[in-house]
Amino acid sequence: MRLRVGAATDVGQVRKLNEDAYTVIPRQGVFVVCDGMGGAAAGEVASQMTIETIQKVLTSNDNNIPAPAANPSGYLARTERLAEAVRESNRAIYELAQEDRKKAGMGTTFVGVWVEDNIASVAHVGDSRAYLWHGDLMEALTEDHSLVEAQVKAGVIRRDQVEESKVRSVLLRALGQEPQVQVDVSEVPLRPGDYLLLCSDGLTRVVPDSGLARAIAILREPQRICNYLIDTANSRGGPDNITVVVVQVLDSFWQRLWDRLRG
Amino acid sequence: MAKLILKFEDRVLKEIPVGAGMVKIGRVPDNTVMIDNPAVSSHHARVFRDGDAFVLEDLQSTNGTFVNDNRVTRHNLSNGDVIAVGKHRLVFERGAQEEAVAEAAPSEEAPVLPELGGTVFLDTKAQRELMAKIQAQAAAQGGQPAAPTAKTAVPGAPPPAPARVGVLTVLSGKADQAEYRLETATSVIGKSDTALVRLKGWFKPKLAAAIARKGETYTVTPLGGKTLVNKQPLTGRYELKDGDVLEVSGLTLQFNLQ
Numbered sequence A: 001m002r003l004r005v006g007a008a009t010d011v012g013q014v015r016k017l018n019e020d021a022y023t024v025i026p027r028q029g030v031f032v033v034c035d036g037m038g039g040a041a042a043g044e045v046a047s048q049m050t051i052e053t054i055q056k057v058l059t060s061n062d063n064n065i066p067a068p069a070a071n072p073s074g075y076l077a078r079t080e081r082l083a084e085a086v087r088e089s090n091r092a093i094y095e096l097a098q099e100d101r102k103k104a105g106m107g108t109t110f111v112g113v114w115v116e117d118n119i120a121s122v123a124h125v126g127d128s129r130a131y132l133w134h135g136d137l138m139e140a141l142t143e144d145h146s147l148v149e150a151q152v153k154a155g156v157i158r159r160d161q162v163e164e165s166k167v168r169s170v171l172l173r174a175l176g177q178e179p180q181v182q183v184d185v186s187e188v189p190l191r192p193g194d195y196l197l198l199c200s201d202g203l204t205r206v207v208p209d210s211g212l213a214r215a216i217a218i219l220r221e222p223q224r225i226c227n228y229l230i231d232t233a234n235s236r237g238g239p240d241n242i243t244v245v246v247v248q249v250l251d252s253f254w255q256r257l258w259d260r261l262r263g
Numbered sequence B: 001m002a003k004l005i006l007k008f009e010d011r012v013l014k015e016i017p018v019g020a021g022m023v024k025i026g027r028v029p030d031n032t033v034m035i036d037n038p039a040v041s042s043h044h045a046r047v048f049r050d051g052d053a054f055v056l057e058d059l060q061s062t063n064g065t066f067v068n069d070n071r072v073t074r075h076n077l078s079n080g081d082v083i084a085v086g087k088h089r090l091v092f093e094r095g096a097q098e099e100a101v102a103e104a105a106p107s108e109e110a111p112v113l114p115e116l117g118g119t120v121f122l123d124t125k126a127q128r129e130l131m132a133k134i135q136a137q138a139a140a141q142g143g144q145p146a147a148p149t150a151k152t153a154v155p156g157a158p159p160p161a162p163a164r165v166g167v168l169t170v171l172s173g174k175a176d177q178a179e180y181r182l183e184t185a186t187s188v189i190g191k192s193d194t195a196l197v198r199l200k201g202w203f204k205p206k207l208a209a210a211i212a213r214k215g216e217t218y219t220v221t222p223l224g225g226k227t228l229v230n231k232q233p234l235t236g237r238y239e240l241k242d243g244d245v246l247e248v249s250g251l252t253l254q255f256n257l258q
Helices: A042-059 A077-099 A147-154 A159-164 A209-219 A222-235 A253-261 B096-104 B124-140
Strands: A002-010 A020-025 A030-037 A110-116 A119-125 A129-134 A137-140 A184-189 A195-199 A242-250 B003-008 B011-017 B023-026 B045-050 B053-058 B065-067 B070-072 B074-076 B082-085 B088-093 B166-172 B179-182 B186-190 B209-214 B217-222 B227-229 B245-248 B251-257
Touching: A002 A020, A002 A222, A020 A042, A020 A242, A030 A042, A030 A195, A030 A242, A042 A077, A042 A110, A077 A110, A077 A119, A077 A184, A110 A129, A110 A195, A110 A242, A119 A129, A129 A209, A137 A209, A147 A159, A147 B124, A184 B209, A195 A209, A195 A222, A209 A222, A222 A242, B053 B065, B217 B227
Parallel strands: none
Antiparallel strands: A002 A242, A020 A030, A030 A110, A110 A119, A119 A184, A129 A137, A129 A195, A195 A242, B003 B011, B003 B088, B023 B045, B045 B053, B053 B074, B065 B070, B065 B082, B082 B088, B166 B179, B166 B251, B186 B209, B209 B217, B227 B245, B245 B251
16 A cells, blocks of 8 residues: 655644644554644644654654553554554643643644554544545544534534534634544545545635535645645635645555456 | 525426525526416516515515415515415425524624634534534434444444344355455455455455444445456456455355344
């Protein structure tokens, strides 16, 4: 399995600062998008801190994280490690926010995948999203931790009313807000031809899921997809920072050769 | 948001959102709601927002505009009002959202929320109170909570203990166990040493297929080599049903929920 990756971020048309942050570590199959919040540049600090923590924890070779022998949660050790890295980021931001009054209240969303051996481990907190595109079908891998999502689930508002909601920006979960955070995780097998898309809400607020799917179906090349989506979001007002990471899953060279030889 | 539901003899024809703009009802195409019927005047009536109220106005139509069977020239619409134009009916729905939002986050409460560059976070305590309100609202409206799918039920939390677990029973072929219980989120079939169902042999794929679990839903994704379900080659993701027979690289397995 090979991965082809595209990534882009933009401040948008309204904000002065870009508080989003992302990292792509293709060799390790790690991809992360964070959307920071908190005034006076503190949001930028929170999202950047998370990226750094993730890089540090996941690329360190000391496998200090105990491999769960019994694996009680039912997830791969890799998935657990990703979730633990997110919780570690949460603690780091929370502690800094407690020490530094100027940074009080800073926080960030998190969406990240770790792809290895055709299985993607997905972790998320907040309203940044991950999607899987396969065979022209766009599947949401995450569910926003937002008030409007909770209202939709409770049946108080309909999904098509979300856009006009006054409480659209209210998050129910974010990193750095409380000493502990609940991290949603899942696992999804990947096939050659699949695409993963990670993004901040600056994209999904102005481009519907169908628009994301169409961009992938037509453009195909990850970096072109990212550039196109950033342009589209900006042309629709760019109300917030926009970040998008696209990962294309490809057959490995040997796999293709092998398949051809075996007919 | 408020809307009008256009009906003809109990059939819903369409839904028209009523926002800031004017909704014009009449027989000719420049109307928002065109009703092509001789009983309808070319410009028959209109609906618009006036402050907090939604107003229906008859535009001196020939056959009149009726609300709940009373002829009106101007009327402040209430939730559930039935507007009759010719033989067509327009049901007015105020929409839950305005009230919902107003109740969920009353303006006097809003300043209490920390303002964080547009995005706002609710701490656990505030959340619990708010969620309780939302639940109460949903109950008051008789709103059915959207049926939680396996995925929404507990994303992230350790998978719940659902009543049933998928089991693969070996029907034929060489395997190291007679049956495999699919208890984890992902189970792999292949030569890989992380595989649950271990294939042995030179020409077996490292990863033949992966089975993902969401509650009681099991989806198989073919990854390498040839995989058949009920004798049909598998080309994409497939949701396993009780009794399905999987053939993976010379191994025949039956899937059952137990």
